[in-house]
Amino acid sequence: MDAPAASPANTDVPVLEARGVTKRFAGVTALSDVTFSVRPGESLALMGENGAGKSTLIKVLTGVYQPDDGELFLHGEVTSFARPLDAQKSGVSTIYQEVNLVPLMSVAQNIYLGREPRSRLGLIDFRRMYSDARALLNEYGIEVDVRRPLRTLALGVQQMVALARAVSINASVVIMDEPTSSLEAREVETLFRVIGLLRARGIAIIYVSHRMDEIYRVCETVTVLRDGHVVHVGSLHDLPRMELVSMMLGRSVEKVRRGGVTEFTDANESDAPPVLVADDLSRKHQIDGISLVIRPGEVVGLGGLLGSGRSETLKGLSGVMQLDRGSVSIDGKTVRSGSVPAAIRAGIVMLPEDRKSEGIVPNLSVRDNIVLAALPKLSRAGFTSKRKQDAVVDVFIKRLHIKVSSPDQIVSELSGGNQQKVMIARWLAMTPKVLLLDEPTRGIDVGAKAEVQSLIDELAHEGLAIVLVSSEVEEVVEGSARVIVLRDGSIETELRGDDVDEQSLLAALAGDSSAGAGAVTPGATTTANPDEFPTKADA
Amino acid sequence: MTQATVSVSVPTRGSVLGLFQKYGVYIAIVLLLAYNLFFTPNFFAVDNFRTQFVQVVPVLIVALGMALVIGTEGIDLSVGAVMALAAAVIPLYVGYGLVPTLLIAILVGAVIGAVNGSMVAFIGVQPIVATLSVMVAGRGLALLVANEQLKSVTDPGVLSLGRDSVLGVPISVIIAAVLVGGVAILVNRTTFGKQLIAIGGSRRAAELSGLPVKRILLLVYVLCAALAAVAGVIGTARLGASVPSTLGNLIELSAITAVVVGGTPLSGGQVKVLGTLAGALLLQFISATLIKHNVPDAYSQIAQAIIILLAVYIQRGKARVK
Numbered sequence: 001m002d003a004p005a006a007s008p009a010n011t012d013v014p015v016l017e018a019r020g021v022t023k024r025f026a027g028v029t030a031l032s033d034v035t036f037s038v039r040p041g042e043s044l045a046l047m048g049e050n051g052a053g054k055s056t057l058i059k060v061l062t063g064v065y066q067p068d069d070g071e072l073f074l075h076g077e078v079t080s081f082a083r084p085l086d087a088q089k090s091g092v093s094t095i096y097q098e099v100n101l102v103p104l105m106s107v108a109q110n111i112y113l114g115r116e117p118r119s120r121l122g123l124i125d126f127r128r129m130y131s132d133a134r135a136l137l138n139e140y141g142i143e144v145d146v147r148r149p150l151r152t153l154a155l156g157v158q159q160m161v162a163l164a165r166a167v168s169i170n171a172s173v174v175i176m177d178e179p180t181s182s183l184e185a186r187e188v189e190t191l192f193r194v195i196g197l198l199r200a201r202g203i204a205i206i207y208v209s210h211r212m213d214e215i216y217r218v219c220e221t222v223t224v225l226r227d228g229h230v231v232h233v234g235s236l237h238d239l240p241r242m243e244l245v246s247m248m249l250g251r252s253v254e255k256v257r258r259g260g261v262t263e264f265t266d267a268n269e270s271d272a273p274p275v276l277v278a279d280d281l282s283r284k285h286q287i288d289g290i291s292l293v294i295r296p297g298e299v300v301g302l303g304g305l306l307g308s309g310r311s312e313t314l315k316g317l318s319g320v321m322q323l324d325r326g327s328v329s330i331d332g333k334t335v336r337s338g339s340v341p342a343a344i345r346a347g348i349v350m351l352p353e354d355r356k357s358e359g360i361v362p363n364l365s366v367r368d369n370i371v372l373a374a375l376p377k378l379s380r381a382g383f384t385s386k387r388k389q390d391a392v393v394d395v396f397i398k399r400l401h402i403k404v405s406s407p408d409q410i411v412s413e414l415s416g417g418n419q420q421k422v423m424i425a426r427w428l429a430m431t432p433k434v435l436l437l438d439e440p441t442r443g444i445d446v447g448a449k450a451e452v453q454s455l456i457d458e459l460a461h462e463g464l465a466i467v468l469v470s471s472e473v474e475e476v477v478e479g480s481a482r483v484i485v486l487r488d489g490s491i492e493t494e495l496r497g498d499d500v501d502e503q504s505l506l507a508a509l510a511g512d513s514s515a516g517a518g519a520v521t522p523g524a525t526t527t528a529n530p531d532e533f534p535t536k537a538d539a
Numbered sequence: 540m541t542q543a544t545v546s547v548s549v550p551t552r553g554s555v556l557g558l559f560q561k562y563g564v565y566i567a568i569v570l571l572l573a574y575n576l577f578f579t580p581n582f583f584a585v586d587n588f589r590t591q592f593v594q595v596v597p598v599l600i601v602a603l604g605m606a607l608v609i610g611t612e613g614i615d616l617s618v619g620a621v622m623a624l625a626a627a628v629i630p631l632y633v634g635y636g637l638v639p640t641l642l643i644a645i646l647v648g649a650v651i652g653a654v655n656g657s658m659v660a661f662i663g664v665q666p667i668v669a670t671l672s673v674m675v676a677g678r679g680l681a682l683l684v685a686n687e688q689l690k691s692v693t694d695p696g697v698l699s700l701g702r703d704s705v706l707g708v709p710i711s712v713i714i715a716a717v718l719v720g721g722v723a724i725l726v727n728r729t730t731f732g733k734q735l736i737a738i739g740g741s742r743r744a745a746e747l748s749g750l751p752v753k754r755i756l757l758l759v760y761v762l763c764a765a766l767a768a769v770a771g772v773i774g775t776a777r778l779g780a781s782v783p784s785t786l787g788n789l790i791e792l793s794a795i796t797a798v799v800v801g802g803t804p805l806s807g808g809q810v811k812v813l814g815t816l817a818g819a820l821l822l823q824f825i826s827a828t829l830i831k832h833n834v835p836d837a838y839s840q841i842a843q844a845i846i847i848l849l850a851v852y853i854q855r856g857k858a859r860v861k
Contacts, residue, residue, distance in 0.1 A: 320746075320747060340746060340747060340748075340749045341749040341750075341751065343749075344748075344749040345749075350747070352747055357741070357743060357744075358741075358743045358744055358747055359744055359747075360741070360744060361737045361740035361741045361744050361745070361808070362740060362741065362808075363740050363808045363809060364736070364737060364740055364808070368733060368736075368737070372733075372737055372744075372745070372748045372750070373748040373749055373750075375730050375733055375734065376730055379729075379730045382729050382730050382731060383728055383729050383730070384728055384729060384730055384733060426748065
């Protein structure tokens with residue numbers, strides 16, 4: 001499966017290499033026979049969507065996990081990291097999105113933590129530590145008072161300190177996991193400059209980010225993971241964005257638009273007056289100026305890669321996330337921002353992405369879970385009414401075909417699909433106007449998936465306005481009448497009518513300006529060997 | 540029932556452990572009573588049981604409130620201090636009779652509970668930290684109010700709470716019984732009860748479902764402290780004196796033990812009201828048994844510690860089976 005592409009690296013011996021690495025968790029294979037290498041001075045983009053195995057691979061490379069199968073090589077020699085410290089000592093450092101240093105200690109202390117320069121008496125030689133730290137940071141063009149506690153510095157500078165610490169421990173590989181997710185534009189520039197300096201010194205960079213623009217600026221090679229497999233290795237510069245995205249999502253450009261994969265019938269655009277109008281929704285680092293108009297009876301897809309702001313948009317609409325700016329109104333009436341109860345009262349409800357930790361209350365019964373939000377409506381003077389509850393619960397168990405032994409069964413005993421139906425029932429019991437669905441079919445079996453999809457259809461036909469977020473391209477395309485595509489927190493484009501197909505969506509997801517929606521001709525983006533990456537159907 | 544296979548109920552595993560997980564506290568009480576029937580003279584006398592019930596009342600009432608707090612995945616260490624504060628304000632209002640005294644004590648308790656609840660719900664202080672600080676400050680405040688003095692209580696209304704009976708049942712026991720019933724209804728039959736359990740089960744899910752999470756948390760702590768204040772008045776009535784320096788000392792530990800032994804997990808999401816009653820009774824019977832066999836009090840504390848460890852261990856097993 002390895003691509004023939006030659007890596008433009010400096011030497012032939014990879015500094016860090018994994019061969020045939022397999023990692024399983026309780027029967028689930030997170031990494032399957034993964035072979036991966038990075039050479040000195042190379043900057044490699046590690047790409048993949050949710051669940052592709054990126055973080056598992058990083059954890060194997062840094063000694064957090066032990067591979068079940070396969071070997072690691074460091075500078076060409078077999079090695080194994082029993083724990084993260086071993087990897088660090090061997091020169092493999094990781095910079096996480098959240099800085100993991102000691103916030104109350106000074107910058108210099110953080111850099112030299114655990115290996116402080118000592119005076120002849122064995123005490124910490126503060127003077128030397130400060131001057132060393134200053135010199136080290138100056139190398140990267142960072143001027144700070146190294147005596148200040150780390151937490152008083154801007155996040156970007158803190159990250160530089162983490163980087164400086166990593167490199168000063170003789171790192172030969174630095175892994176960066178979403179390093180720019182909380183940085184200002186100026187700080188990002190500094191980071192990129194430092195990355196350049198590190199590469200010039202022969203340090204390899206493994207860069208994980210969802211931001212396409214960054215990847216193409218910083219990285220020269222790319223390894224794409226999908227479902228635990230390496231699906232592509234090669235140079236980044238001759239790889240069109242759209243092709244990269246289609247590999248990440250498992251949709252080969254040739255094989256799009258087979259149709260009939262999902263249970264959706266043809267979705268129609270509605271011309272009813274809008275039920276939901278969102279204007280200029282913005283929150284720093286998350287979403288910027290998102291405006292939407294949703295009409296009753298239509299399913300609007302919200303497309304975007306991970307980190308594009310699609311979940312954040314739903315959270316902004318449903319009051320879960322406080323907005324810096326912008327307004328949401330239902331039937332012309334403004335909804336108080338940042339309040340879940342206010343949004344629910346107005347008729348906006350959201351099915352959260354993480355069903356297990358944000359959706360179900362695991363130790364409660366199916367009945368209690370279904371009525372959770374509607375409880376006050378099903379009570380008299382604060383006392384619950386079993387009769388009123390049963391009326392609602394029975395209707396939804398029947399209507400959504402929830403498989404339970406009785407309404408009193410504990411919800412955590414149900415399958416994922418049935419739990420998801422319980423969640424949908426919880427919201428339908430509130431008779432909402434707008435239903436926001438964040439990955440409604442993730443982690444549920446095929447049968448339940450089809451049921452949930454046809455239910456979405458049915459609800460739309462009954463006049464509910466639905467916003468659908470899904471990582472599965474075919475679900476968005478076939479389920480939605482129109483698709484609003486987000487990229488880096490803003491609306492990239494909107495696909496309508498005949499433009500709602502997988503190809504246009506992939507192009508928009510990639511943000512390929514040369515290949516905008518509808519402008520893509522299949523020939524222009526053909527890979528040398530299209531069968532190099534199997535689609536889900538093939539696998 | 541074609542879907543019967545879906546259900547995996549824990550106790551049907553048939554193990555002794557499973558049985559203990561569900562009915563452990565009741566089994567323990569039966570075993571203990573059986574032991575006393577044979578080996579402790581005069582244990583099964585009406586007078587003895589009356590004494591046992593009277594003695595368990597303060598811990599039981601405090602434990603009821605504690606069960607609510609623990610149900611939300613919280614804890615309240617300040618209950619003993621609230622009892623002391625309630626005791627401290629009683630002499631200031633003696634002469635007004637029982638009901639006003641009770642109301643004032645409850646009000647004082649509610650204020651302290653609001654302080655706890657505000658810190659936990661609105662500021663986000665961890666319950667153990669918030670209530671620990673109130674526990675220390677509260678007892679200090681009680682001593683200040685009382686001028687660090689022990690004062691005897693002479694109000695006949697208040698004293699009747701510790702002395703008098705109706706149809707042979709002590710008033711304090713009647714109050715406790717009413718409170719057990721009230722809290723049981725609150726937990727099982729009201730919106731508030733269902734919501735507080737949901738918060739303990741998954742705070743995030745409760746928030747995303749639009750529940751007034753902060754308001755409920757605040758109210759739970761207010762209720763817990765108000766119940767502790769009632770326990771403080773009853774304790775004072777029994778002593779016939781306001782003793783803010785020692786009243787309710789370490790009662791938080793007994794109350795937590797009663798709740799946990801009664802089957803309410805510290806991880807929240809469940810409240811066992813009858814279990815809490817049984818847990819408090821079990822602790823009371825154990826210490827009574829030890830006393831009747833002239834075992835020093837220190838041993839009874841060690842016994843309590845062993846029981847709480849056992850209870851938590853059995854619950855842990857339950858979590859693992861899941």
